[in-house]
Amino acid sequence: MSRYYCPFCSSRYQFHKTRSEGVLICGQCGDPLMKKNFINTRQIFGAVAASAFLAPLLIMIIFVINDLNKEKPLRNSESVVVLKF
Numbered sequence: 042m043s044r045y046y047c048p049f050c051s052s053r054y055q056f057h058k059t060r061s062e063g064v065l066i067c068g069q070c071g072d073p074l075m076k077k078n079f080i081n082t083r084q085i086f087g088a089v090a091a092s093a094f095l096a097p098l099l100i101m102i103i104f105v106i107n108d109l110n111k112e113k114p115l116r117n118s119e120s121v122v123v124l125k126f
């Protein structure tokens with residue numbers, strides 16, 4: 042089970058046991074094993090990809106909000122003008 046590792050012992054001298062409950066533990070210190078964090082690189086990639094997608098979106102949203110704030114008084118005056126007609 043190379044997917045799991047003990048965070049307290051050096052990886053060279055680790056041997057893994059399975060407890061009676063089916064939990065993987067370290068053979069040296071008896072602590073439950075941690076999942077290897079190669080998911081972290083995926084998470085980093087995911088975060089980078091997400092930020093690459095989200096950054097323009099956020100900028101768009103900021104621009105839209107700014108435009109709305111600018112347009113609101115204009116729209117109100119327009120609607121007032123429409124109401125007058």
Ligand SMILES: [Zn+2]
Pocket residue numbers: 047048049050067068069070071072
């Ligand atoms: Zn250990």
